[in-house]
Amino acid sequence: xxxxxxxxxxxxxxxxxxxxxxxxxxxxxxxxxxxxxxxxxxxxxxxxxxxxxxxxxxxxxxxxxxxxxxxxxxxxxxxxxxxxxxxxxxxxxxxxxxxxxxxxxxxxxxxxxxxxxxxxxxxxxxxxxxxxxxxxxxxxxxxxxxxxx
Amino acid sequence: xxxxxxxxxxxxxxxxxxxxxxxxxxxxxxxxxxxxxxxxxxxxxxxxxxxxxxxxxxxxxxxxxxxxxxxxxxxxxxxxxxxxxxxxxxxxxxxxxxxxxxxxxxxxxxxxxxxxxxxxxxxxxxxxxxxxxxxxxxxxxxxxxxxxxxxxxxxxxxxxxxxxxxxxxxxxxxxxxxxxxxxxxxxxxxxxxxxxxxxxxxxxxxxxxxxxxxxxxxxxxxxxxxxxxxxxxxxxxxxxxxxxxxxxxxxxxxxxxxxxxxxxxxxxxxxxxxxxxxxxxxxxxxxxxxxxxxxxxxxxxxxxxxxxxxxxxxxxxxxxxxxxxxxxxxxxxxxxxxxxxxxxxxxxxxxxxxxxxxxxxxxxxxxxxxxxxxxxxxxxxxxxxxxxxxxxxxxxxxxxxxxxxxxxxxxxxxxxxxxxxxxxxxxxxxxxxxxxxxxxxxxxxxxxxxxxxxxxxxxxxxxxxxxxxxxxxxxxxxxxxxxxxxxxxxxxxxxxxxxxxxxxxxxxxxxxxxxxxxxxxxxxxxxxxxxxxxxxxxxxxxxxxxxxxxxxxxxxxxxxxxxxxxxxxxxxxxxxxxxxxxxxxxxxxxxxxxxxxxxxxxxxxxxxxxxxxxxxxx
Numbered sequence: 001x002x003x004x005x006x007x008x009x010x011x012x013x014x015x016x017x018x019x020x021x022x023x024x025x026x027x028x029x030x031x032x033x034x035x036x037x038x039x040x041x042x043x044x045x046x047x048x049x050x051x052x053x054x055x056x057x058x059x060x061x062x063x064x065x066x067x068x069x070x071x072x073x074x075x076x077x078x079x080x081x082x083x084x085x086x087x088x089x090x091x092x093x094x095x096x097x098x099x100x101x102x103x104x105x106x107x108x109x110x111x112x113x114x115x116x117x118x119x120x121x122x123x124x125x126x127x128x129x130x131x132x133x134x135x136x137x138x139x140x141x142x143x144x145x146x147x148x149x
Numbered sequence: 150x151x152x153x154x155x156x157x158x159x160x161x162x163x164x165x166x167x168x169x170x171x172x173x174x175x176x177x178x179x180x181x182x183x184x185x186x187x188x189x190x191x192x193x194x195x196x197x198x199x200x201x202x203x204x205x206x207x208x209x210x211x212x213x214x215x216x217x218x219x220x221x222x223x224x225x226x227x228x229x230x231x232x233x234x235x236x237x238x239x240x241x242x243x244x245x246x247x248x249x250x251x252x253x254x255x256x257x258x259x260x261x262x263x264x265x266x267x268x269x270x271x272x273x274x275x276x277x278x279x280x281x282x283x284x285x286x287x288x289x290x291x292x293x294x295x296x297x298x299x300x301x302x303x304x305x306x307x308x309x310x311x312x313x314x315x316x317x318x319x320x321x322x323x324x325x326x327x328x329x330x331x332x333x334x335x336x337x338x339x340x341x342x343x344x345x346x347x348x349x350x351x352x353x354x355x356x357x358x359x360x361x362x363x364x365x366x367x368x369x370x371x372x373x374x375x376x377x378x379x380x381x382x383x384x385x386x387x388x389x390x391x392x393x394x395x396x397x398x399x400x401x402x403x404x405x406x407x408x409x410x411x412x413x414x415x416x417x418x419x420x421x422x423x424x425x426x427x428x429x430x431x432x433x434x435x436x437x438x439x440x441x442x443x444x445x446x447x448x449x450x451x452x453x454x455x456x457x458x459x460x461x462x463x464x465x466x467x468x469x470x471x472x473x474x475x476x477x478x479x480x481x482x483x484x485x486x487x488x489x490x491x492x493x494x495x496x497x498x499x500x501x502x503x504x505x506x507x508x509x510x511x512x513x514x515x516x517x518x519x520x521x522x523x524x525x526x527x528x529x530x531x532x533x534x535x536x537x538x539x540x541x542x543x544x545x546x547x548x549x550x551x552x553x554x555x556x557x558x559x560x561x562x563x564x565x566x567x568x569x570x571x572x573x574x575x576x577x578x579x580x581x582x583x584x585x586x587x588x589x590x591x592x593x594x595x596x597x598x599x600x601x602x603x604x605x606x607x608x609x610x611x612x613x614x615x616x617x618x619x620x621x622x623x624x625x626x627x628x629x630x631x632x633x634x635x636x637x638x639x640x641x642x643x644x645x646x647x648x649x650x651x652x653x654x655x656x657x658x659x660x661x662x663x664x665x666x667x668x669x670x671x672x673x674x675x676x677x678x679x680x681x682x683x684x685x686x687x688x689x690x691x692x693x694x695x696x697x698x699x700x701x702x703x704x705x706x707x708x709x710x711x712x713x714x715x716x717x718x719x720x721x722x723x724x725x726x727x728x729x730x731x732x733x734x735x736x737x738x739x740x741x742x743x744x745x746x747x748x749x750x751x752x753x754x755x756x757x758x759x760x761x762x763x764x765x766x767x
Contacts, residue, residue: 018432021432021433021434021435021442021444022434022435023435023436023437023438023439023440023442024246024437024438025220025438025440028219028220028437028438029220031357032220032357032360032363035357036357036359036363037356037357037358037359037360038218038219038220038357038358038359038360039218039253039354039355039356039357039358040249040437041253041306041354041355042355042357049329051458052292052329052330052446052458053329053330053434053444053446053460054431054432054434054446054447054448054458055432056434113355133220135374135440135442136442
């Protein structure tokens with residue numbers, strides 16, 4: 001079995017854009033976990049506000065089957081966490097080149113201002129803070145593919 | 150420095166184009182917290198007495214609070230300046246996304262001084278501050294300018310304040326547009342921005358707001374959210390924002406109808422959540438960090454005005470631009486309010502001004518322009534007046550751009566008898582004949598005719614309880630005491646800077662727990678009352694210094710002279726004796742002398758006198 005097929009059996013974050021109010025509480029709690037302080041720009045997910053805030057669309061890390069971040073990483077710092085299905089960055093290996101962030105099709109990889117290293121969604125080890133914090137149920141964690149038992 | 154605050158103010162002098170930062174002194178943090186209190190102190194210390202609001206010396210300040218930008222629910226920011234409409238202290242609050250961005254850029258507040266020679270906009274990218282040319286943006290409406298600045302900076306995520314043509318033309322009740330659908334609406338901050346030739350302020354911030362004790366803070370946020378969920382008022386805001394208040398005010402006789410001639414309107418439900426749900430709403434939207442989501446976003450899809458996006462027509466605008474003008478088509482009201490938002494003028498004051506003009510037209514005091522009949526119910530006339538005011542391109546526009554107080558003085562005759570304002574600020578949409586404490590609230594609000602500095606009306610007209618006793622709507626005893634407690638608490642929490650709707654749910658103990666965890670300093674539930682009292686004396690002192698006449702602690706003449714013609718308060722008006730009784734009680738409880746001036750003893754007791762002067766360094 002190839003690695004990409006394995007990754008299809010994992011946890012996935014999905015968004016119901018029609019329930020999103022654009023409050024960015026998901027980004028606030030994510031930024032605090034990743035960087036120890038609040039700023040929605042420093043979250044591993046984002047919201048596109050459209051049409052004068054009539055529409056809010058959460059943009060999430062899809063833990064891609066064909067992960068550009070992993071493909072472009074020159075030092076193989078990104079790998080599949082087989083427990084969760086998340087693509088995770090090993091901070092000890094990451095050299096902070098920023099290639100993963102610049103080629104992420106969803107633009108949801110951020111860089112630590114101090115270390116320069118990349119940080120991405122790791123699904124909070126299977127219990128994402130963003131899902132817990134969302135006041136409307138616009139974010140959901142699902143098990144994708146295969147046996148849910 | 151304690152956590153949560155960023156520790157510095159950004160100063161920009163548009164005259165020289167220079168900018169610098171100054172540390173927020175420890176005494177300011179410990180004695181004044183942020184927001185309204187920082188603004189009141191800075192305005193007092195930075196402004197020369199008697200300063201013309203349009204002079205370069207009048208600062209335009211954007212202030213945040215210690216919890217702004219954190220996950221504490223429902224925090225906001227405020228604009229503070231000297232109002233060109235009232236000539237006194239002005240604080241105007243706004244939600245949205247801008248004030249957190251100020252903190253992420255590294256500042257607790259932005260203080261803009263001076264006046265640019267040519268139109269400019271300000272670009273604040275963390276610690277990089279640029280004054281950029283804006284001649285190409287001058288004349289654009291507030292939303293066009295917002296889009297143009299984003300496009301020029303090639304970043305859709307920068308946060309922007311902007312003004313429209315009304316602000317450029319110094320219409321005295323111009324607003325600052327705080328994207329989207331949020332405004333620093335009242336009192337003319339947009340005209341001060343226009344007088345500085347400042348079209349927009351764009352901010353991008355990449356710092357974090359940090360917390361002293363993250364674990365305790367998370368627990369306090371959980372408590373704050375639980376407080377919100379428990380509140381019926383908050384649930385009502387979540388369902389319908391402030392729109393249901395149209396029906397409530399109509400049933401209780403508080404709704405302004407035809408320039409406050411009446412207290413009820415036959416088609417009120419067309420304008421309330423009932424009409425708006427049917428014709429406008431599609432979705433709920435929230436400010437940054439707010440689980441309440443009081444915004445009901447939608448669009449006018451059909452009919453004569455079809456084809457634009459609109460937020461909820463919140464209560465004040467629905468009433469002042471709807472029933473107050475005798476207009477019952479909610480799509481037309483949304484259209485008129487959207488014009489105000491785009492041109493950058495306060496839809497509350499504009500509604501008051503148009504209501505005044507329509508009544509003056511009907512009474513023959515004001516001549517209708519060609520093809521336009523100044524009469525209640527005429528949407529076309531309202532639109533004509535909005536355009537005339539924003540662009541100040543005809544005599545009627547010039548007259549009305551000054552607000553109802555000055556327009557009535559210019560018109561003469563008995564025009565002042567139906568000019569609905571307190572101290573120059575047009576009345577909010579609560580006709581208080583039938584709610585005595587609400588009248589006192591308008592008489593004493595620090596920025597003039599305002600409903601957000603304590604609003605006893607809902608308690609008064611529903612027979613609610615205050616401190617365990619039923620509140621009698623028409624009683625004058627005890628109203629000063631009740632109102633002062635409301636004013637103090639609201640002012641104290643406006644230093645936070647909290648959203649009023651969040652304050653419906655979040656308890657004082659919870660705010661204190663959030664603050665204690667965030668800053669690492671000990672905060673208590675009762676300190677907001679004390680801080681509010683300090684603020685209330687600071688702003689009173691400033692207003693008196695700027696020439697406020699305490700005789701202006703009064704109500705629009707209509708509320709004293711004209712008994713309400715219908716509704717549950719039929720026949721009621723304010724008597725001079727009732728007003729004098731409440732005001733005397735109020736001054737006495739505030740520790741002010743009989744002329745409404747804080748005594749030396751009071752200033753000492755509340756900690757105003759011992760505050761050092763804030764000195765700017767350049």
